[in-house]
Amino acid sequence: MKTLLNKILKECRPYIKQGRLASYIPELLKADKKEFGICVVSADSMDFAGDYDKKFTMQSVIKPLILLMALMDNGEEPVRQLVGVESTGKPFDAFNYSDLALKREHINPMINTGAIALCSLIKGIDYRKRFDRLLELTRKLSGNPELEVDEQVYASEKLTGNKNRALAYMLKAYGMLEDNVEDVLDCYFRGCSIKASAVDLANIALVFANGGIDVKTGEYMFDKKYARYVNAVLMTCGMYDGSGEFALNVGVPAKSGVGGGIMAVVPGRMGIGLYSPALDSKGNSIAGIKALELLSRELDLSIF
Numbered sequence: 001m002k003t004l005l006n007k008i009l010k011e012c013r014p015y016i017k018q019g020r021l022a023s024y025i026p027e028l029l030k031a032d033k034k035e036f037g038i039c040v041v042s043a044d045s046m047d048f049a050g051d052y053d054k055k056f057t058m059q060s061v062i063k064p065l066i067l068l069m070a071l072m073d074n075g076e077e078p079v080r081q082l083v084g085v086e087s088t089g090k091p092f093d094a095f096n097y098s099d100l101a102l103k104r105e106h107i108n109p110m111i112n113t114g115a116i117a118l119c120s121l122i123k124g125i126d127y128r129k130r131f132d133r134l135l136e137l138t139r140k141l142s143g144n145p146e147l148e149v150d151e152q153v154y155a156s157e158k159l160t161g162n163k164n165r166a167l168a169y170m171l172k173a174y175g176m177l178e179d180n181v182e183d184v185l186d187c188y189f190r191g192c193s194i195k196a197s198a199v200d201l202a203n204i205a206l207v208f209a210n211g212g213i214d215v216k217t218g219e220y221m222f223d224k225k226y227a228r229y230v231n232a233v234l235m236t237c238g239m240y241d242g243s244g245e246f247a248l249n250v251g252v253p254a255k256s257g258v259g260g261g262i263m264a265v266v267p268g269r270m271g272i273g274l275y276s277p278a279l280d281s282k283g284n285s286i287a288g289i290k291a292l293e294l295l296s297r298e299l300d301l302s303i304f
């Protein structure tokens with residue numbers, strides 16, 4: 001496996017130059033485009049290559065965990081009432097809704113509007129506490145108690161995140177968000193700024209791949225029906241408006257983030273974490289997607 005992973009990184013590295021670092025969060029421009037790492041973990045093995053231990057901010061890879069926490073705290077019904085599950089076919093931060101009113105059918109948990117709305121379903125006496133619980137869950141699923149927020153990225157996003165502010169106020173305008181917008185956004189921005197490595201993402205993915213059980217320890221983390229919920233939404237909406245292509249070419253539930261990370265869930269088999277910060281026009285790691293295509297072909301990973 002290690003030889004295969006090294007070979008894949010070598011073959012996919014040339015794609016990096018076709019990609020660009022995310023620039024709308026200024027701090028993300030400091031990433032090193034050349035970095036490229038992968039980790040594959042299953043019940044009894046872990047293999048990695050390249051910059052597998054390099055830390056980057058999770059960005060949208062936190063969205064499946066926001067969804068999971070909302071499900072664990074409330075059950076399925078309140079989550080379904082607030083946010084739909086249809087893919088939008090639009091960019092993750094789009095606000096060009098054509099109908100007169102914003103409705104749940106317009107949003108899903110993997111676009112910014114949906115993830116911001118779902119932060120309001122996380123339980124806690126205040127939004128700082130809600131974020132602390134989200135961080136705790138992320139640490140638990142990754143098996144890494146040291147995960148922390150990248151304070152520079154957090155500050156950078158909070159300062160410049162006016163599009164997300166607009167989306168949150170739109171939720172409020174249409175009665176889909178009761179709480180204080182800045183408080184809700186603070187939880188969302190902090191979540192996006194959690195620093196993790198490809199190894200951390202692979203470990204989180206493995207729990208989703210095994211229906212909420214940590215196969216390495218046998219510990220029950222969450223209900224299997226929530227793993228199904230999250231995996232299904234990842235399959236149709238996880239890779240931005242490139243989710244259809246990804247379903248065809250890779251064929252597993254996955255989530256990418258503008259920090260360059262991808263977390264891929266291979267149900268019943270393995271968790272995969274990838275990092276390469278140069279992005280394609282949709283916001284997906286360009287070399288990361290190519291690597292997953294090759295890996296899927298080599299190991300016959302597609303669930304279809």
Ligand code: GLU
Pocket residue numbers: 058059060061092093112157164192256257258259283
């Ligand atoms: N923090 C980013 C934002 O809200 C996350 C976007 C992403 O990774 O897709 O714009």
